[in-house]
Amino acid sequence: MEQNLRSALTEFDIGFGPLVPDEDIIKTGRVPVDNYLSVDRFEQEAEIFRHVWLNVGLDSEVPHPGDWIVRDIEAAKASLLIVRGQNDVIRAFHNVCSHRALKLVWGERGCDKQFVCPYHAWSYGTDGSLRGIPDRQSFPDVDPATSGLTPVSIETWKGLIFVNLDRNPRQTLKAFLGGVADILEHTPLDKFRHSARLTGIVRSNWKAGLDAASEGYHVGALHRDSAKEMVCSKSNPYVHFKSIDFFGPHRRTSNTGNPEYRLSDQKPVHKLIFESVPQVTVAGSDRSLSFAGPGINTTQAEDWSNDQFSIFPNFVLNLALNGFWSMHYWPISVDSFRWEAHYHFAKAATSWSERFALEGSVALNRDISSEDTACTQHQQLAMASGARPFLQFGVYELLCRHEAAVWEAIIKRRTAAPLAKTANSRGSR
Amino acid sequence: MQSLPPAFADLAPFLSTWGTLETQEQRYLARQHMRFAELRAFYDRMAPRIREILTHLDRFPVDQPLPAPEEALYRLALGLTEAAAAVEVYGMAEVPFVPKPHVVTTTWSDGTR
Numbered sequence: 147m148e149q150n151l152r153s154a155l156t157e158f159d160i161g162f163g164p165l166v167p168d169e170d171i172i173k174t175g176r177v178p179v180d181n182y183l184s185v186d187r188f189e190q191e192a193e194i195f196r197h198v199w200l201n202v203g204l205d206s207e208v209p210h211p212g213d214w215i216v217r218d219i220e221a222a223k224a225s226l227l228i229v230r231g232q233n234d235v236i237r238a239f240h241n242v243c244s245h246r247a248l249k250l251v252w253g254e255r256g257c258d259k260q261f262v263c264p265y266h267a268w269s270y271g272t273d274g275s276l277r278g279i280p281d282r283q284s285f286p287d288v289d290p291a292t293s294g295l296t297p298v299s300i301e302t303w304k305g306l307i308f309v310n311l312d313r314n315p316r317q318t319l320k321a322f323l324g325g326v327a328d329i330l331e332h333t334p335l336d337k338f339r340h341s342a343r344l345t346g347i348v349r350s351n352w353k354a355g356l357d358a359a360s361e362g363y364h365v366g367a368l369h370r371d372s373a374k375e376m377v378c379s380k381s382n383p384y385v386h387f388k389s390i391d392f393f394g395p396h397r398r399t400s401n402t403g404n405p406e407y408r409l410s411d412q413k414p415v416h417k418l419i420f421e422s423v424p425q426v427t428v429a430g431s432d433r434s435l436s437f438a439g440p441g442i443n444t445t446q447a448e449d450w451s452n453d454q455f456s457i458f459p460n461f462v463l464n465l466a467l468n469g470f471w472s473m474h475y476w477p478i479s480v481d482s483f484r485w486e487a488h489y490h491f492a493k494a495a496t497s498w499s500e501r502f503a504l505e506g507s508v509a510l511n512r513d514i515s516s517e518d519t520a521c522t523q524h525q526q527l528a529m530a531s532g533a534r535p536f537l538q539f540g541v542y543e544l545l546c547r548h549e550a551a552v553w554e555a556i557i558k559r560r561t562a563a564p565l566a567k568t569a570n571s572r573g574s575r
Numbered sequence: 576m577q578s579l580p581p582a583f584a585d586l587a588p589f590l591s592t593w594g595t596l597e598t599q600e601q602r603y604l605a606r607q608h609m610r611f612a613e614l615r616a617f618y619d620r621m622a623p624r625i626r627e628i629l630t631h632l633d634r635f636p637v638d639q640p641l642p643a644p645e646e647a648l649y650r651l652a653l654g655l656t657e658a659a660a661a662v663e664v665y666g667m668a669e670v671p672f673v674p675k676p677h678v679v680t681t682t683w684s685d686g687t688r
Contacts, residue, residue, distance in 0.1 A: 498629060510664070
């Protein structure tokens with residue numbers, strides 16, 4: 147564990163120069179409760195969301211020319227329109243009309259050849275270009291060539307769509323992902339093109355949500371009715387990670403499941419669901435699509451269940467036996483966030499019974515995540531009481547320590563040299 | 576008035592609860608507002624027949640809309656995914672301590688090109 151704590155102090159860079167995770171947090175595991183309560187701190191975190199790469203969607207959500215999705219990044223007060231153009235290029239724009247700065251597209255997804263503003267019917271192509279201004283002669287000063295939708299930097303990699311709201315991103319996506327990209331490059335992430343996206347609002351600080359996804363310690367207690375029997379084993383009852391790695395601001399653990407878990411005849415519907423389609427979370431039985439390959443399950447654990455990548459700032463990616471699932475924690479305010487989960491399956495249902503099982507699988511996973519979000523809502527209320535000055539993370543909650551220590555370093559740097567100033571000195575504002 | 580395929584006509588009393596619900600979001604909300612005894616009664620009638628129900632539905636192509644009686648039957652089957660979570664996992668209607676209403680939106684994407 148000493149070695150792990152030392153590794154956790156590895157330098158990282160999110161585009162503002164090299165930083166070292168806060169040593170006190172890494173070593174003691176103590177994180178001030180105020181980090182989850184302070185509006186000022188929340189706003190500083192939200193500012194960082196405007197300058198780093200964020201995973202906002204999947205290539206497979208916009209498979210055909212004209213397909214579009216709208217994604218909100220509440221921390222940046224941004225609504226993004228992500229669209230696959232007629233030439234197959236996926237672009238991202240601020241979802242804002244050039245005329246009166248109105249939210250352009252009010253739906254969530256669709257397929258169109260053009261976008262027409264509901265207010266005065268200005269229209270745009272799927273490449274963002276301004277196509278039509280009704281009563282054109284009333285706008286003599288508008289040059290359509292420079293009045294298209296405001297573009298947002300976008301990179302699609304391994305089927306994942308990332309955006310960066312900085313007008314001049316400080317890093318390429320590959321540089322930002324660093325060692326995480328080197329490992330994921332060899333995985334079949336992009337082969338799982340059938341997915342369910344779940345989203346809901348949670349009344350707690352977004353970091354409390356992320357914390358709950360960052361350790362297995364809570365599974366035996368909080369998930370006693372649901373996931374415990376799948377995850378907690380005799381040899382690893384507290385779900386200690388088998389290995390942990392740090393890649394700049396990102397991190398990864400390799401985790402075990404319960405090899406003695408059997409589908410119970412006492413739960414016939416549950417059993418039918420699990421037997422009908424490969425399960426993409428921890429309880430799989432068909433290993434033919436396993437992510438276990440180069441760079442994954444590096445300890446070669448027999449009871450391996452998943453490798454979890456926690457990608458800064460809010461993206462958790464779990465590579466498991468038969469697929470993968472991901473979760474996002476989108477800050478809204480100091481005490482609310484939007485929880486988002488994706489369950490990725492290798493193929494669409496080929497029968498109604500498979501469709502039933504996919505729906506059932508997602509419902510069961512949703513309930514397990516709801517146990518976490520219910521918990522963090524109670525945590526938020528209790529933290530606000532001021533009864534405790536700090537949270538105490540254990541050594542196997544090292545992902546939580548690292549996350550807090552990375553943020554501590556960023557916020558300290560920002561307090562010393564505000565971002566706007568840094569940006570000016572680079573001439574990017 | 577919805578109807579079910581003749582072999583499953585005895586399940587018609589459950590159509591008023593589950594037959595009109597089209598999304599997982601709606602089914603999850605409906606479950607939260609039901610008493611456990613209601614979910615249990617539905618589960619007890621449906622669970623022993625779910626394999627028979629799915630075998631019937633599997634005679635129809637999955638990429639085309641189902642005939643109305645089969646669509647109604649499928650909605651009952653999906654209702655069972657929620658009832659089964661309540662009965663088989665929690666022994667209560669809702670996930671313990673989750674504030675109600677708990678709204679979770681589910682959207683499926685099939686990116687196969």
